[in-house]
Amino acid sequence: MPLVKTWxxxxxxxxxxxALSAATVAAAGPWDSGQRKAERDKAASWGRTGxxxxxxxxxxxxxxxxxxxxxxxxxxRPGGSGSGSGSGSGDQAGAVNSGSLAAALRxxxxxxxxxxxxxxSVIDTATGQVLYxxxxxEAMTPASTVKIATATAALTALGPDHRIxxxxxxxxxxxxxxxxxxxxxxxxxxxxxxAGAGGSLVALAADTAQAxxxxxxxxxxxxxxxxxYTGPARHPIGANDNLAPVTALTADEGRPDDSFSxxxxxxxxxxxxxxxxxxxxxxxxxxxxTGEPAKARAATGAxxxxxxLSPPLSGLVxxxxxxxxxxxxxxxxxxxxxxxxxPASFDGVEQSLGAKLASxxxxxxxxxxxxxxxxxxxxxxxAGLLTALLAKAAxxxxxxxxxxLTGLPVAGFTGTLRTxxxxxxxxxxxxxxxxxxxxxxxxxxxxxxDPSGRLLAFAFLTANAPDPGAAEKALDKLxxxxxxxx
Numbered sequence: 001m002p003l004v005k006t007w008x009x010x011x012x013x014x015x016x017x018x019a020l021s022a023a024t025v026a027a028a029g030p031w032d033s034g035q036r037k038a039e040r041d042k043a044a045s046w047g048r049t050g051x052x053x054x055x056x057x058x059x060x061x062x063x064x065x066x067x068x069x070x071x072x073x074x075x076x077r078p079g080g081s082g083s084g085s086g087s088g089s090g091d092q093a094g095a096v097n098s099g100s101l102a103a104a105l106r107x108x109x110x111x112x113x114x115x116x117x118x119x120x121s122v123i124d125t126a127t128g129q130v131l132y133x134x135x136x137x138e139a140m141t142p143a144s145t146v147k148i149a150t151a152t153a154a155l156t157a158l159g160p161d162h163r164i165x166x167x168x169x170x171x172x173x174x175x176x177x178x179x180x181x182x183x184x185x186x187x188x189x190x191x192x193x194x195a196g197a198g199g200s201l202v203a204l205a206a207d208t209a210q211a212x213x214x215x216x217x218x219x220x221x222x223x224x225x226x227x228x229y230t231g232p233a234r235h236p237i238g239a240n241d242n243l244a245p246v247t248a249l250t251a252d253e254g255r256p257d258d259s260f261s262x263x264x265x266x267x268x269x270x271x272x273x274x275x276x277x278x279x280x281x282x283x284x285x286x287x288x289x290t291g292e293p294a295k296a297r298a299a300t301g302a303x304x305x306x307x308x309l310s311p312p313l314s315g316l317v318x319x320x321x322x323x324x325x326x327x328x329x330x331x332x333x334x335x336x337x338x339x340x341x342x343p344a345s346f347d348g349v350e351q352s353l354g355a356k357l358a359s360x361x362x363x364x365x366x367x368x369x370x371x372x373x374x375x376x377x378x379x380x381x382x383a384g385l386l387t388a389l390l391a392k393a394a395x396x397x398x399x400x401x402x403x404x405l406t407g408l409p410v411a412g413f414t415g416t417l418r419t420x421x422x423x424x425x426x427x428x429x430x431x432x433x434x435x436x437x438x439x440x441x442x443x444x445x446x447x448x449x450d451p452s453g454r455l456l457a458f459a460f461l462t463a464n465a466p467d468p469g470a471a472e473k474a475l476d477k478l479x480x481x482x483x484x485x486x
Contacts, residue, residue, distance in 0.1 A: 102132050104481040109134060113474040115440065115465035119383035122458045122482055125394040125447070131456065136384035139366035140461045143436030144324045145386060145443045146374035151317045151404045152389050153356040154332040157339035160314035160400050164335065166199050166249070168208045169302035171223055177208065177305065178223040178298045179278050181249025181271065183344070184310040185331035186319075189251040189277040190258075198310040201251055201274070205281035207306035212287055219288045223296025224249055224275035229334055231345025237375055243326040246334070247271045248344070253327040261323050271295075318407030321434055322415035326373035333372025346371060362388050374436060383459040386445040390457035394447070408432035408446050411479075420476050427480040433458075435472075440464050442471035448483040458482045 101122065109118055121136040123129060130136075164184040171178050186198025193200060212220065226249040233245035241263035244254030250270035257264060267273045275293035282289055310316060313332075320328035330349075336356060337348035353369035368380040393404035409415030411431040412422030420435075421427040433446025445459035460478050465471035 101482070101485040104485040105132055105478060108474065108478050108481055109460075111474045111477075113465060113467060113470035114442070114460075114462040115471065117463040119461040120459070120478075121383035121387040122456055123387045123391060125391045125455045125457050128391060133384065136387075137366070137382050139368070139380040139382050140463055141377050141438065141441050142374055142379055142381045142386070142461060143438045143441045143443050144326075144374040145434050145436040145445045145459070145461070146369065146379050146381060147321055147324065147329050147372070148386055148389050148404060148434050148445060149353060149357060149369060149381060150329050150333050150336075150372040151321060151407065152360070152393065152401060153353045154313060154336045155317060155401050155403060156356050156360060157336045157352075158313055160312060160317075160403055162313040162335075164199070164310040164331075165307050166201075166204060166309075167298075167304040167307045168204060169298045169304050171221070171296060172299065173221075175217065175219060176221045176223060176296075177212070178225050178296050178302075179249065179275055179293075180225045180298045180304075181228060181247065181274075183228055183248045183331050183334055183338075184308075185250070185253070185325075185328040186310045186316060187249075187251045187274070187308075189274070189281070198316070199308040201278050201308070202281055204306055204308040205278060205285055207308075209282055209285035209287045211305040218286060219290060220282070221291055222275060222279050222282075222289045222293040224271055224278075224293050225296055225298045226271040227297060228338070229344040231343065231347060235330070235371065235373075235375055236346065236378075240375065241265055243330065243373065243375060244270050246327075246330045248334075249274050250327070251277055253325075261325065314403040317403040321404070321407035322409050324416050324435065326375060329373040330371060333369075336372075357385075357389070360392055362392065375438075377438065377441075381461075383445070383461050386459035386461075387457040390445065390447055390459075394455055394457070405432065405447060408434055420472065421480055425476075425480055427476075427483040431479055431483050433479060436461075437468060437472075439468075442468060442475060444475040444479055446479070448479070450483065450485070456482055 105120065109120055117140065119135040119138050119140055120133060122132040124131060165182045166184050166187055167180045167182070169178050169180055184199040187201060188197050188199070189201040191202055212218065226247045228248035229246065233247050235243055235246065244250060244266035245268065247270050251274040254266035254270040254273065255264055256267055272293065279289040279293055316328055316332060319325060320332065333349040333353060334344040337352040338344050340352035340356060342348035342352040349372060350368070350370050354364045354367055358364050362385065364385065366380065366382065367385060368378060370376045370378045390405070392398060393401040395401070409417035409432065410429060411417045411420060411433065412425065412428035416435045417433060421431055427448065431446060431448040433444050436443035441463055442465050443461045447455055447457050450456050458479065460475055462471060
C-alpha cells in the first residue's frame with residue numbers, strides 16, 4: 001500500500017477514535033467542576049445505603065437526568081486570583097451576595113419541620129468568608145455527618161495512599177498458621193468480589209495454600225489474631241443492624257447474606273466467622289484445616305506467608321461517605337487512633353479524632369467524638385466545624401484531603417442522595433452532601449458550586465424534628481437555596 005494511503009488510514013482512524021471517545025464521555029454525565037466523577041461503587045450506590053436510618057422511603061425508580069448538571073462547567077471561572085484556605089476558583093468579582101443568601105435561607109430555616117433546634121453555616125471555601133450563619137457554634141448531635149470529621153482525621157493521620165493489610169503468619173507450633181487481622185473494613189470472603197471490593201480472603205487463601213504446598217505442608221491448624229483492636233467490640237448503643245461488632249478481623253462487614261450495604265442482622269463474632277470462612281477456602285485449595293479455628297497471637301515480627309491489601313484509604317473514605325457506611329467509619333476511626341498512638345477502641349477514638357482535627361487548625365471547642373459513625377447521640381459538633389472541615393478539604397495546599405469532597409454523594413445520582421434533590425431540582429447533579437439521620441435528628445452538610453462559580457460549603461443541623469421525611473425535604477430546600485442564591 002502506498003505510504004500516503006497508510007498515513008491517511010491512520011489519521012482517519014485516530015479522528016474516529018477521538019470522536020467515539022468524546023461521544024462516550026459526553027454521554028457519561030454528570031460532570032463536576034470540569035471533571036467526570038469516578039464512581040468507585042456504582043453498583044453500591046443503587047442499593048440500600050449503609051448508614052443509620054438512611055433507608056429509601058417512597059422512592060419511585062431511578063432518578064431522572066438532572067437538566068442543570070451541564071451548567072457546572074460554564075459556572076466555574078478558571079484562572080481567578082482568589083486566595084485563602086479554599087478552592088481559589090475565581091476572584092471576588094463574582095462573590096456571593098450574603099444578603100440575598102440570608103433572605104433565601106431565613107424563611108426556610110424557620111420551617112417547623114426542622115424541629116426546635118437548628119444550626120446553620122455557609123462559607124466561601126476560597127476565602128473562608130462566612131456568608132450565612134445561625135447557631136453555627138452550637139454543638140449538636142450530628143448523626144452521620146460526623147463521618148466528614150472521621151474522614152478528615154483518617155486522611156490527616158495516614159494519608160490517602162495508606163492500605164490496610166490482612167496477613168497469614170506461621171504459628172508457634174509445627175503445622176500452625178495464624179490469620180492476622182489488620183482492621184481492613186473492605187475484606188471479603190466472596191468469590192465474586194462485590195463493587196469496590198478490597199482485601200480478598202479468596203486470594204489470601206490461594207497464596208497461603210501455594211506457600212504451604214511449596215514447603216511440603218498440606219495439613220494445618222488455624223489460629224486467628226484480632227488483638228489489634230481493644231475494648232468492647234459492641235458499639236455503646238448495643239446490637240444494631242447498621243453496624244457489626246467492631247473487630248480487627250471482619251469479612252463482609254459481618255453480613256451473613258449476600259448484601260453489601262444497608263441494615264441487616266450481623267454475626268455476633270465476626271472474627272471467628274472470618275476464620276471459619278478462611279479455613280473453608282483453604283480446604284477448597286487442597287489444604288486441610290484440622291479442628292476449629294481458635295484465637296491465637298501472632299509472634300512479633302513474624303514474616304507473613306501471604307498478605308492481602310485494602311484499597312487505598314482514599315477509596316475507603318469515598319465508599320464510607322457515599323454509602324454512609326458505619327462499619328468503614330468505625331474501622332477508619334480506629335486506624336486514626338492507632339496512628340495517633342491511642343488504643344484502637346472507642347475510648348481511643350474519642351482521644352484521637354478531635355486532636356487530629358485540631359492539628360489542622362480547626363476549632364474543636366465543644367465537640368465530642370465518641371465514635372466514627374455518628375450512631376452515638378453523645379457525639380457533638382457544630383455546623384461551623386463541619387463547614388471548616390469541608391473548606392480544609394477544598395484547600396489546594398491539602399490535596400490529601402480531597403477524597404472528603406469527592407466521596408460526598410451527588411444529589412439525584414449517588415448514594416444517600418440518589419433520590420434527594422433529584423429530577424428537576426436546581427441542585428440535582430450540582431450538590432454534594434453527607435446526610436445524617438437518627439430519631440429526631442436530621443442533618444446535611446456538603447458543597448455546591450453557586451451561580452457565580454464559587455465553591456460554597458454548607459451545614460445544617462437540626463434536633464427534635466417530629467417527622468423525619470418532612471425534615472429531609474426542608475433540609476433539601478435549604479441546600480437547593482444555597483445552590484441557586486447569588
